[in-house]
Amino acid sequence: MLDKNLKSEIQSAYSAFLQNRGLKPRVSQKQMVAHIARTLGGIKQTSEGERDGESHICVVEAGTGTGKTLAYLLSAVPIAKSRKKKVVVATATVALQEQLVLKDLPQLISDAGLVVRYSLAKGRGRYFCLSQAERHLEDQGELGQMALYEDEIARKLEPEVVEQYRTLLDEFASGRWDGDRDSLKDAIADDVWQPLTSDHLQCTNRRCPHFSICPFFQARQALDSVDLIVANHDLVLADLSLGGGAILPDPADTVYIFDEGHHLGDKTTGHFAYSMRVRGSQRWLSKTTRTLNKMLQDCGGHIVLTDYVQKLSTPFADLETGLEQMQLILDGMFRERIGKGEKRFRFAQGVLPPEIRDVCSGIAASSEKVVLKFEQIVDLLKESMDGEIADIQKDIAERWYPQVGVLLSRAQAVYWLARSYAKPDPEGKSPTARWISAVETADGDDMECRSSPVSAADTLREHLWQACYGAVLTSATLTALGTFSRVSNDLGLPDGTTYERLASPFDFYSCGELYVPAMRTDPKTPDEHTEEVAEYLDKQLPNVKAALVLFSSWRQMFTVLERLPDSIKNSVLVQGDLAKHEIISRHKKQIDNDEASIIFGLASFAEGVDLPGQYLTEVIITKLPFGVPDDPVDATMAEWIETQGGNAFEEWAVPMVSMRLTQATGRLLRTEQDRGTITLLDRRVVSRRYGRKLLDALPPYRRNFA
Template sequence: MLESTLKEGIQGAYSQFLKSRGLKARPAQKLMIAQIARTLAGIGLGEKGERLGESHVTAVEAGTGTGKTIAYLLATLPIAQARKKKLVLSTATVSLQEQLVNKDLPEVVKHAQLPVRYQLAKGRGRYLCVNKIEQRMERQGELGQMALYEDEVAEVIDPRTLDLYRTLIDKFASGRWDGDRDNLAEPLDDEVWRPLTSDHMQCSNRRCLNFSSCPFYRAREQLESVDLVVANHDLVLADLALGGGAILPEPGDTIYVFDEGHHLADKANGHFAFAMRLGSSQKMAAGLTKRLNGLLDDAAGALVLKDPVERMAGPIRDLELILEQLGPAVEGLMSGDSPPERLRFPGGRVPEVLIPLCLDLTRACERLQMQLEQLVAVLREAMEGEQSEIERAVAERWYPQIGSLWGRVQQMSWLARSYATPDEEGRSPTARWINRIELDLSRDLELRSTPVSAADTLREHLWEVCFGAVVTSATLTALGRFDQLLEQLGLPAETACVRLESPFDHYNHGVLAVPAMRTDPSDPQSHTEEVADYLAQNLPAMEAVLVLFTSWRQMLATLERQTESIKNSVLAQGAYSRQEILKRHRARIDAGERSIIFGLASFAEGVDLPGGYLTDVVITKLPFSVPDDPVDATMAEWIEQRGGNAFSDWAVPAASMRLTQAVGRLLRTEQDSGQVTLLDRRVVTRRYGRQLLDALPPFRRQIAS
């Protein structure tokens, strides 16, 4: 129940915020505040402040312009403080995290007079590992870490990169940089940055000589003293996988807000995805003995290391033998008159020929993990300065390498176990498939495994243990319903769900046009040619345009058919980073020039180009899933097996959500105006077309007959 003092506090904060900002109350924003407040304040409390009952989660779809960020901050902050709970705001994108920390939270503190201590939380991968960069500098070109795959890391550091590393360590040592990748003035490429970071398998924590200056742990210490943590979905999921409370606050004492909540299911699925490259794994196994002997030589044959190394001889031989047998078995499945580039196992059911081999691989990896874990423990003790026959410098040099090996063997074990273990009856299946991987000088086979639904995992590790939660986004519904969201996230059917319409005047400010088209996307080549012709004819009359494609092939083929004048105005995905494309687009518009963005799915959401920065959105094709995507195909089979219709129950709702996201790029403020053009007549000619159109904002329609 929302007690009067808490209700008055929330209302007072909202009134103060509006007054200080000189704003008027938005009806939808008030409704969102009330919905969140009712849900969270209605949570029953036990004697120790623990949650009682199950009605502790709400889902709120808040259309663009609702002011959802301010709404959930003003609703959750007073309740979290009153209940003595931590607040975790989780997003899917860095841009929203930055907006929360740099804009929204300071505004709430200032204008609503709600004092709150907050901190941005990131994973280790965003921070410099001082040990790693020191080792890279010392070795001057030798590998300073174990690569996940040998083909992914160059063995020689070029002079330009070395100069860059010297600059980084100088900036860090002088205090001009805090070690946070996102705080660098100039962005770094992933291949340059990746060798300078660590993970939990390689990090020696307090035993590291550089622990006191470690950027990651400096940031981590600050989290303990704050009321609110801004994180991302990946970090929340990683924390939950470790039992909760390892990185972020304890779930039972936490209220979560999942902004951009439509990404949470996919993030969770990806978090429990495993992969293993056969050829690369065979090379790793073949080199294990040599690497371990190198450790023994460096440690002068320390007896405390010699015993676990010797006990690894058997598991290493087993691992090599099993991988040698697994290779031909997998290759046999991928052979034939027309060898496939990808082989998906229907229903996620692995062929019988692979199951015993994968079971043996799991056991060999688990035995190997036990000894690697012991090696890690011995090296850790040596770094603690305790009585040890291993020099601390040796332990520090080898700890991250052995930890990385341990992590890689663990990944192999997880993949093998997924292949060897049938899915539980009645639960959602796991998609399993094999890819051919093209490398620079060779090819490899990659075994992959991904759950089609993380509903059970989220239910068990998040919803059942957290104190309370809010899931929100501008697009949560599919075809106007929350059913698919609730199923994907594992939320109970009785979860309180509210859909709040955008306050924008879509009818008078926007047009949805479906021009006459001769071709259907079912004929990809002809449709692409007609799309290219349509754009060649109409783009010259447009100034600020976003053209959205569903495939690289169509985008590149369309671009190739444009005139030089149009090509010079196009910023195509792949030519620059997304942020750089948006930056250049704004600069061109500011200079009075025409600017056209050609993009794929990543440009269909999270792109905020208000006013004159975007007046036309062209969608070349309805955003249905790729037919041969292994995860979607396995999901479709599962739906059919349960008596459903995969197309109407899954594909159409998913396309509806993506289409709504894409259309939402047009109007970003109440003053914006423009046109969305859909070059796919299936919204008119197919039975499901009416459903898709009716789920979109109420633009004025211009549909050619």
């Protein structure tokens, strides 16, 4: 039961916010505040402040224009503070994180009168590591970036990459850049950026000479003293995988708010996906032996360190034997398939042949021993850096610590994949997708073993829902075909979870039109359909001022772009050429300058893009957003559904399309004053039986079907 004083505090804050902002109350927003407050305020707790019971989670689908950010902040923050709990708001996109920190939370404090201290938290991979940058510029040889696979090992840097690294160092040193990748004006390629970051196994923490100005630790510094932390789904999952409370607050003392909650399932399965290249791992193993010998020389043959390295010889030999056996098996399996042009083989229902499972069991056992021994070496180097071991020089330990951290992380990757292959899935639970891909590398062909859970339910149930104090999941799109069944099953939500679906205040019928033109081709014939899409855009785009064109694949997007005349290309901003935020910024500038601007994008532009008013009047969707037909995870899930007596297309594929299509169409109307047209260049929405279900699940746009 919600305490009367808390209820009054929330109501007063809401009234003050509306009055100070000159806004009128929204029915759906008030309903959302009440629903979240009832759920969190109704959590029972023991005398020690621990949660007692399972009715601690609520799911709220809040239509566009509800004002869900204000609703969950106003309701959750006072309740969490009163119970001495932290609030972690986790989003799926950087844009929403920035909106929360730069706009929503300051407004909440100034206009609602709530006192809340907050900070932004991102993973290490988003921050510049000065030590790594200096290391790559100073030493591109033996102690350069190490990698699991030979073709990934850093060689002599290209001149343009060296120049980029120097520029980034200069920008950071001058104060013009804060070291956050997301604040860079120009996009930087992943393979260029990745060597400039660190992880918890490579970072020397307070022992680093740059610790006091480290972008990552400066961002982390205030977390202990705040009431609310803005994070992302990946960071929450990383914390949970370490047991919870390692990066973020203890889950038992945390109220999580998952905004853009429809992403949580995919983020979770991706977080627990593993891979291993067989020949690449063999080459890495050979290089690792040479690297460890070099470390022993630098450390003066330290007796304990020497003992650790010598004891690696047996598991190394066992691991090498296991990898050789794995290579022989896969060569036999793939010889005929590769000859036919097949590049990937998926194991039906994720079930591996006994010979592969047995070999991987051996690889898992030997690689686990390697992991444990590397952990001992890391601890020894850490003690040396702290001055606890005098016979290894501190500077040498500091130099080798991150390198051994890389070795440890790579050994873990081999172990996790091998364990996934060696251990059968529990009966009655969703399977793990397992497949092998033939890959071309700079050092020749290789076989990549991969695995991924097809469902996040069990993982989230164990590590999040059972552990947390409370949680809120919200998004504009959580239902699929009008029900919460999909999200409930996918995320493993407990029985006591409450659900609320709130309508948008927008007048969709008057403000937006859904237009499906006559089309000659079907997307199932992709080349012909792409040609017709190019023809349509060639005719229509010259008459459009502000448009977002959403494609289903890179190939289709670039093929269409090539077909268009320069008069149209000059107005097009293409995903991949610039960072997403820079594309949005340039788009707005062109519109403000009374110039036409057209954005070409894929799935990431189908959500999280907020272009109100004149900035977007046309959304063109080239085809229904079905998943890739041969995606191993989707295919394994489909098989499992069928074995359970279900219909994979109806229960898996169509609901997913429904959620994606609703997200994509939601780019058009961002305020009650917006007007525009959504064009769908896919007749299946009117010609197929499932099309009616998709249409009924969309907001009630005015329909125009040619």
